[in-house]
Amino acid sequence: MMRLAFLVAALAGASPAMAAGGAPVPWWVWPLALFAVTFVLGAVAVLAGVGGGVLFVPIVGAFFPFHLDFVRGAGLLLALSGALSAAPALLANGLASLRLAMPAALVGSVTSIVGALIGLALPTGAVYTALGITILAIALLMWRSRKSDHPDVPASDPLAAALRLHGVYHDPATGREVDWKVCRTPAALVAFAGVGLLAGLFGLGAGWANVPVFNLLMGAPLKLSVGTSGLVLSVIDTSAAWIYLHSGAVLPMLVAPSIIGVMLGAKIGVRLLSVAPAAKVRSTVLVLLVFAGGRALLKGLGIWA
Amino acid sequence: MGLRPAVSEEQKLYARWLSVGARAGLAVLSACFLVYVLELLEPQVPLHELPALWAHPVEHFRTLTGAPAGWGWIALLGKGDYLSFVGIVMLGLVTLVCYARIVPALLKRGERLQAALAAAQVLVLLAAASGLLASPARADEVDLKRAQQIVSGRCFLCHGAQGESASELYPRLAGQNPVYMAKQLANFATGERKSTAMQPMAADLTPQERSALGLYFSRQKSEPHPAADAQLAAQGARLYADRCTACHGGRGHGSETLPRLAGQVASYLAAQLRSFGARSRTNDNAVMQGIAAQMTEQDIRAVAEYLSGLD
8 A cells, every 4th residue: 555655646746747847758657657556456446345447537537647538538448347357257156137237237328428428528627626526525425335235125116126126146155045126226227327427427437336326225235236236337337438439538558558457456456355454455545535536626626737 | 055046047148248258358458459569560659659649638639649539440450559449349349249149038038128128228339339429529629720810810920821930030830749839838928938029929829729829830740851061960960869869859859848849940949059058048948058058059050950950
């Protein structure tokens, strides 16, 4: 964590100074720095129980010299690559439900396209300001959020019943079969519309919002919510990523090192899971999010350009 | 342990196709990226120019690099940077293919509502992937038409309509780096860079107009101007390689914040070096005053002559 904080601080201090008239930084420094930062982000994200996609845009957008358009394009591809890689095993084991994901993904993908179009049309300063506010709100949500392993759902709502949003999965930790059903589906679909809009606007992964909506609002068990969240994210972010790609806001020089970095980092993160102090890592991530969100907000307002 | 609950057939099908598609996409992306960074295929945008370009909004980036929108990148698949798009597009298509694959499986099982949901999702993803949903013009997009009006109203008399100055007295602006140029206009306006001729010209320009002018001139092609004195230029080449390349680059193309010197009028370059040396030029002086003060008149003339002949 110290290494990440140091690197971020060094980049924050160094890049404007370099841009102001010092010797130009060779091009290869940036993909390497991006790889290093995303590697740490990938590990930290696993340890803190958040998606790398939600950390990437605020941190890289705030401290690297790339325009926010390209950072958001890369952020979407980064988040969806992680979700695509994890989803097959979760689906095959029943820890993600395609049936539960489908209506949420459909609503979210439509609004994520709208969000991407709005985000690419708005002036950069406005996007930075809105991103800063959103990231600070996400940090607050993550700090205050509760979780419920097996919420009590007395009965499915009519829409959930019509869509047959119920099932059974095998929990490998307890060795038991878990019956699940959900409620408040219409309200949840409205929430997913909002999640899609924010994902498209800011190029964020959406796990921070999908999990609470599935778990706390609809009453899906926590493990199923986490697994299904990734699947929904992959569809939402794919839809928005196409808009960024067709607008020219996808640069392979940002996308490839970030994806490789975050995936390798996540593998290390999984290995560290049993030894790392998860609560401390989570607190540090929250501080980092507040710092990056604050930086984006001040950048947007022209106070800390 | 009892039998595990069955996972539905369409979910298994989706998982299988997703697994293959995601792995293939990531493998292709990694391989293409290696081709790109190792420059096994020449990129459309030279790697060393990227840092001066990726700080711009995407519209601006596309204007500066000629990057295509929509599916236009297919025509550039022979270029290292656009080859990587194959892997990226595979990652973008995998979800669409998986959804399309489960529609018949759902219909076969009589799950009409779920099949309709999956079909609707295919349509949404197809609409996104088609490229028909083009992004509208950005509110802070650079207005090149406005730049053209300003050029034909006031700049062309000294700098030429395409930035090729008619007189040795005035700098050539064709191909100049846009951000650097916008900054110079701002400095002229505030008096940070002193010029009785340029101050009134720049005083009433808005930041958007300054950016637009920078972009306009950056897009004009810089004509080759062979050095008049080859011997002097050769002497200048050695001096330049020794003292200037670290910031201005091997070919004098500068960077986002540093000027393009290649092809510039020799007498203008010499005048600027003298101004830096005498500390009468007061902007962009952090490094240049010290360097120029150490140059003799012969050094100045030689470097200026060399740079004026570069493309």
